[in-house]
Amino acid sequence: MSLSCAFTTLVLAIHVYLAIGCPQLYGVQAPYLLYSRENWGAAPASDIHPLKTPVPYVIIHHTYLPAACNSTQQCKAAMKSMQNYHNSLDWGDIGYHFCVGSEGGAYEGRGWHNLGIHAGPVNNYSIGICLIGDWRVEQPPREMLETTKSLINTGILNGAISPTYELKGHSQIMATECPGTALLDIISKWDHYSEEQFVINKKDNVGEVWNLVMMVLLKFMMCTNILAVAVGAPALFRKDTDDNEVLTYDFPFVTRAQWSARTAKQKLSLQTPIPYVVIHHSYTPPACYDGPTCKKAMRSMQNFHMDDRGWWDIGYNFAVGADGAAYEGRGWDVLGAHALHFNNVSIGICLVGDWSNSLPPTSQLKTAQALIAAGVELGYLKEDYKLVGHRQVRDTECPGDVLFNEIQTWDHYAPFPASADDLPEVEELKKI
Numbered sequence: 147m148s149l150s151c152a153f154t155t156l157v158l159a160i161h162v163y164l165a166i167g168c169p170q171l172y173g174v175q176a177p178y179l180l181y182s183r184e185n186w187g188a189a190p191a192s193d194i195h196p197l198k199t200p201v202p203y204v205i206i207h208h209t210y211l212p213a214a215c216n217s218t219q220q221c222k223a224a225m226k227s228m229q230n231y232h233n234s235l236d237w238g239d240i241g242y243h244f245c246v247g248s249e250g251g252a253y254e255g256r257g258w259h260n261l262g263i264h265a266g267p268v269n270n271y272s273i274g275i276c277l278i279g280d281w282r283v284e285q286p287p288r289e290m291l292e293t294t295k296s297l298i299n300t301g302i303l304n305g306a307i308s309p310t311y312e313l314k315g316h317s318q319i320m321a322t323e324c325p326g327t328a329l330l331d332i333i334s335k336w337d338h339y340s341e342e343q344f345v346i347n348k349k350d351n352v353g354e355v356w357n358l359v360m361m362v363l364l365k366f367m368m369c370t371n372i373l374a375v376a377v378g379a380p381a382l383f384r385k386d387t388d389d390n391e392v393l394t395y396d397f398p399f400v401t402r403a404q405w406s407a408r409t410a411k412q413k414l415s416l417q418t419p420i421p422y423v424v425i426h427h428s429y430t431p432p433a434c435y436d437g438p439t440c441k442k443a444m445r446s447m448q449n450f451h452m453d454d455r456g457w458w459d460i461g462y463n464f465a466v467g468a469d470g471a472a473y474e475g476r477g478w479d480v481l482g483a484h485a486l487h488f489n490n491v492s493i494g495i496c497l498v499g500d501w502s503n504s505l506p507p508t509s510q511l512k513t514a515q516a517l518i519a520a521g522v523e524l525g526y527l528k529e530d531y532k533l534v535g536h537r538q539v540r541d542t543e544c545p546g547d548v549l550f551n552e553i554q555t556w557d558h559y560a561p562f563p564a565s566a567d568d569l570p571e572v573e574e575l576k577k578i
C-alpha cells in the first residue's frame with residue numbers, strides 16, 4: 147500500500163467515523179471500526195454475569211444464519227436478529243462477545259468483560275468471536291479475517307485475553323459444524339491455534355495463589371470470629387427492628403439499614419407462600435469473610451444492579467456471606483430480579499463468592515439452610531418448596547459447579563426443571 151493510499155484510507159476512515167458518530171477506530175494490527183452496542187441499536191442485556199479475565203481461550207464461530215453481511219447496515223441488522231433470537235432462547239443477550247462482518251467491521255456483543263453464551267462448558271473461560279456468515283465452503287473475506295485477528299490483539303492488550311491464549315473453533319468444544327470447515331482450515335494456520343483438548347480445570351498461578359490467600363484469610367477470620375464471640379462482641383448478632391418487624395432468627399442477620407442499602411426505586415410484592423428457592427453465587431464480588439467486607443459486597447452488588455442493570459434494587463431476596471451472616475436483599479415478600487421468568491415464583495438467595503472450584507465455608511452453607519428453614523417457619527415459603535440452582539432455570543454457570551453439587555444433597559433439592567424446556571411442565575408456572 148502506497149503512502150498516499152494509506153493516507154486516503156485514513157481520511158476515509160475518519161470520515162466514516164465522523165459520519166456514523168460513534169464507532170471507534172482501533173489500530174492494533176490492522177485498523178478496524180468497532181461498532182458499540184449503541185451503534186447497532188442493541189436492546190439492553192437482561193441477564194449477564196461478569197467474566198473472569200484474562201481468559202485462556204478464544205473460540206471462533208460462524209453464524210450459518212444470518213448470512214454474510216457486506217455493509218454496515220446489513221451487519222447491524224444481522225446483530226439485531228441474532229440478539230432477538232438469543233433473547234428468545236432466554237439467554238438474556240446476544241451470546242457472542244464480538245461479531246465481525248464481511249466489510250471488516252467489528253460489532254460489540256457482550257463485550258470483553260461479560261460472560262458469554264456460545265460454547266457450553268467453555269463459556270467461563272473464553273471469549274467467543276463470531277464471523278457473520280456461512281463459512282463451511284466459502285472462505286471469509288480478508289478484511290473479516292484481519293479484523294478478527296486485530297480484535298484478539300485488542301483483547302490481549304486490554305487484559306481480557308491471556309497472552310498465552312489458545313485459539314479453537316466451536317466444533318472442537320461441542321458437536322457442531324460451527325465455525326464451518328473452510329473457516330476452521332484458515333484459523334488452524336493462525337498463531338495460538340490448538341488442537342489440544344479443552345481442560346475445564348485449567349488454572350493459572352494467580353488463581354492458585356489467590357485461593358491460598360483466601361484460605362489463610364478464612365482461617366484467620368474464623369479464629370478472630372471465635373475470639374469475638376468469646377469476648378461478647380455484639381455487632382453482627384444484634385437483631386434489628388426495621389419496619390416494626392421483630393425478627394428472631396437464630397443466625398446472624400444483617401438488615402438493609404445495617405449494610406446501608408439504598409432505597410428501592412420501586413417494589414412489587416411476591417405472592418406467598420413461595421414454591422421455589424433459587425440458589426446463586428455472586429461470582430464477583432469474591433467471598434467476604436467479615437462484616438465490613440460483606441456489607442461492602444452488598445453495596446457493590448446493589449450499585450451494579452441499580453446503576454448498570456437499571457433494576458429497582460439489589461436483585462436477590464437475600465445474600466449470605468462467608469462470615470456466616472445472612473444479608474437482607476429485597477426480603478421475603480418483594481419480587482426479586484435474579485432468575486428471569488422464575489422471579490415470580492421464587493426467592494433468590496446468593497452465596498457471596500465464586501463457588502465454581504471450592505465449597506463455601508460450613509458457616510455460610512448452614513446459614514443459607516437456616517434462612518430457608520426460617521422462611522418456611524415464618525410462612526413465606528411453602529412447606530414443600532423446591533430448591534434449585536440458578537443453572538436449572540437458565541443457561542448460566544451460576545451457582546458454580548462445587549456449590550451446585552453441594553445443594554443437590556440438601557433437603558427439597560429438586561432435580562427439575564432440568565432445562566428451560568421443562569419449565570412449561572412446572573405446575574406453579576402454569577397458573578401464573
Ligand SMILES: [Zn+2]
Pocket residue numbers: 206207208264316322324325
Ligand atoms: Zn458456534
Ligand SMILES: [Zn+2]
Pocket residue numbers: 425426427484536542544545
Ligand atoms: Zn445466578
